[in-house]
Amino acid sequence: MPEHSSVIEPYVRVRKTREKKYAKALKMRRLNFPAGLISWETAGACAALALLTNLRLMGELAPFGLAFWAVAARGERYRLLLYGLIALTTAFISGGIHFAAGMFLAMLVFGFLRYKLSRPRLPLIVIVGLALPAGMLPVAWLSQFHTYDVLLLVLEAILAMLSTAVFMQVYRHPPAKLAPDKHIEGITSWIVFLGLLLLALMQGGGILTQVSHGLARLIVMAAALAFGPGMAAAAGALLGFFLGIQGVGFIWAGVLAFAGFLAGLFRPYGKVFTAVGFLLATTSLSLYISGWESVPMEAAVTSAAIVFFLLGPVFPERLQALAPFVGQGAEDEAEKVRELTAVRIKDYALVFRELAAAFQQVAALEKREKEPPMASTVEAVVERVCKFCPSRRRCWEKDAQRTYNAMLRVLADLNSGQNIREIKGPDFFVKICRKKDDFLRAVHLVHELESYQQNCNMRLEEGRELMTIQLAGLSQIMLELSKEVRQGVGEMHQRSRHQFFHVEIGVAQAAKGDADVCGDYYSYLELRDGKQAFILSDGMGNGSKAHQESRSAVQLVEQLLLAGFRNEAVVRTVNTILQLRSSEENFATLDVLLVDTEHGEAEFLKIGAAPSYLRHSGRVREIKSPSVPLGILNDVELKPVKITLDDDALIVMATDGIFEVLPSQPDWLKKSLASHDLHHPQVLADEVIHQSRLLSGRPELRDDVTVLVCRAKRLKHKIRDLVS
Structure with missing residues (x-):
């Protein structure tokens, strides 16, 4: 039996310490927070959600928080809970208990229509448009459905649906992959989204207003450098419109539009000339509109934006980390699709490779097992002519070698192109063989059949060889295609340049x-x-x-x-x-x-x-x-x-x-x-x-x-x- 030994330790009071450790471990297991949610992407989305929830048009319309919450959560339970908590907290701080309660009720209606209602399956835009008025109905009921309140409710529902469409385009089109000739909707949605964030930032007043002005100029210059004068002018007009809503005057829509257009004209000469063109446009128009007194402030704000614009290549990854809600989900989804496609193509390539190897093995096996044509010819002639001949024993047992040599000579004459009527055979064959005419005709017939069969086999082998080559080549092509799919179009294009x-x-x-x-x-x-x-x-x-x-x-x-x-x-x-x-x-x-x-x-x-x-x-x-x-x-x-x-x-x-x-x-x-x-x-x-x-x-x-x-x-x- 195995021996058991025990060690007696001194008495130590550790019960309470162990209980505390077990309690902490139990709490940590219960929290089980998904690791993917703790990221810069979540922080950026929470910051945008807080700004959009706090944004109010005309002091009363606030549909943007619910719309962004519905889109940014992407149907994930933990994101719905976390982003919902951020939105409700911001709503309570900025609008009080009534605003927070209305948003909470709208979230419940959204959850029922989106995840519980199976039929009819409504689009996300329609669900947001129905959930927001449903959440605000108690407030309208308390005001006895006053005409003004009902009108605001309808207008707020329309704005919620429009903003949902904008936010969906934002998440669908990452800014790094935007192209002016393909993604007009994506670029416009990004400009509107950034304009809403700047408008929410301006509501803080004070220094935040100047920061918003500087960021608007930075966005217009970036659009001018990336997309040219047309999109830069459009970005300036939209951002100027959003700045004008807050009371700075809609004249800035024209100023930023002209500045973006002029900066875009200098795009071929690089970033510095683009910034100089933008500075000249804004300062000259500011001097023309508001006089010399406004030029120093305008020049200071634009110069600060230009500094960040010129330093853009120094910290692009940091900026992307601070605002990863720029379409990280779309990039991840595209990466998954690309990886899945590459794996499937590789699987098909391996199938074609195995088929090519199978064809090659069959061809090699047939070559090894191929019977010599002479043996089959002798058996066929004996079966047709000599089987019932009385001299069979003498020819194929006593004089088998001489008979075999006679047949070889006849076949050699046939292969040389002689006619069957001209062939006589050796003297031994002419004297002994009783069915020499039948024998010669049978040899000629079997020889023709063997030649035809060999020709068909040769054609079949050539066709099989061609099939093997094609399958092997196709397998190699698909393997290379799988590698190219994993690399991406951008890397392939960069390599071909x-x-x-x-x-x-x-x-x-x-x-x-x-x-x-x-x-x-x-x-x-x-x-x-x-x-x-x-x-x-x-x-x-x-x-x-x-x-x-x-x-x-x-x-x-x-x-x-x-x-x-x-x-x-x-x-x-x-x-x-x-x-x-x-x-x-x-x-x-x-x-x-x-x-x-x-x-x-x-x-x-x-x-x-x-x-x-x-x-x-x-x-x-x-x-x-x-x-x-x-x-x-x-x-x-x-x-x-x-x-x-x-x-x-x-x-x-x-x-x-x-x-x-x-x-x-x-x-x-x-x-x-x-x-x-x-x-x-x-x-x-x-x-x-x-x-x-x-x-x-x-x-x-x-x-x-x-x-x-x-x-x-x-x-x-x-x-x-x-x-x-």
Whole structure:
């Protein structure tokens, strides 16, 4: 049995201390306050709620507190309780017991209509418009429903509904994502919301009035810098209207509107000129309206606002922390949706990857289990001809090897293209076999069936290989799309702006002989990752048929590159499709140039294509990658060539018809490029075609010729920002 030991401690009176600790722990467990509610967002929303609850128009209309409480709580129980307590406390302090009781009753009606009433499901704006009059009915009843009180009640309900719509737009549109061409309602709602806060702040009187004036000017300058003169003038007019309600005169609506418009005109020159334009407008109009006596005060208030405006980049995160009710909920919701979308896309990508692996495993298993065609041929012939022959034992048991060799010889003759009537077989076979004619016909029939079956199996394997390539490529695209969704559109756009090179292009073509259509095809496009692709293809033969083949190959490459497929998957897909599209021999060359304008790099993908040339500082470099054209072999070996671009580098791509111009001197184009000092791409392309006609010694070219010239130019930082 295990031994138990005990330790005797000295007597200590700790009962009361433990009881106090247990009581505190019990209280802390009961409070269980949500951590998300203790934040700067809650503090900012509470401050705005207190100001809006205290705001009274004409000394009697106070609908804004209930409307903001209904929107800011976002249906969360703890926010409803906390914000409701703040609103009721502010209502009791500013309006007394009757105002607080009316708001409390309105909150109860709102809760019943919003969360207890299932049908009909009313919009939030309508619920606020019904809850506010319901809460104020006892007050109207005490005044025996006087006409003036009923009119105020209706007007207050209308203002509550309008302010609810404004607050909903505020929470729906974070200021960091506002765009003047997309979010006019959001920008206007923000201006009205800030105007209501300034109006509530002005009711405190004294220094708060001057603070409100300074904040109004700061908001107008920020609108001028962010959105331009139009929205700045609108912000100045609205904020001036709210300032005029408090008794400073509606003339300030025109002053701030003009100042915002003038400041917005200086927006392209930066923040300092925007502030100077605003200061000039406000001081000059103040001098014109109120005389010299008002200029020092106006200049002081505007200068203080300008100081905060110029110091904006120093503490933007602190300002955002002090006012996080600027749409934190909308940003969080958008982040959740973006993360969920990225996860679902990644799941689909993994499914496609597994499907590609399954197809690949099936193909490998079938290759291992494939029975040799000769064994199946022997069994089929024996079953058809030799099964009931009297000489079966002699042929396939005693002389099995000689019979087998005779069959091999017959099959070899069939494979060489001989007719079945011309085949006689070896002497041993002719003397012994009693059914030699039936035997030869059976071998011929089985051989034809085996050939047809092998052809079908080969097509099936090619189709399965194409499906595997497509599924694997699609999986890779969706994985990259998932990463891009997580990064966000802003980061992707910022990454695509880093363009350090600009590419100019020139193209010239000439058809073979006197043909009207060139069999070559070319294209150039900009990919979604910022790279630029230049594609050149030469179809088999010449004329319209070759043109169709090369165009089909180029257009397919375009779509695959735009979809985001990797280079190897693009080449293998095009090669397989060219093989499957027609039973006849069908091939095309492929010459692809991918230019990375951000890092100044170029990558060549050459499949059966002619060499290209890179010219820089008078030196010419030949770039080639030996391989067969697309559509001939099942497996295409891709050997990309990467180079680093320098400023003013020229890349010349051409089809193989350029070497038919002077067969005795295949390097004539390289020598010609080294001797020329032409830099314009189109001029150089036309000159190469002109030299081809001269050197051929005949008016008609021997083959189609296409010349594509690219010129890389390094961008300075100012020009780069403007172009990108």
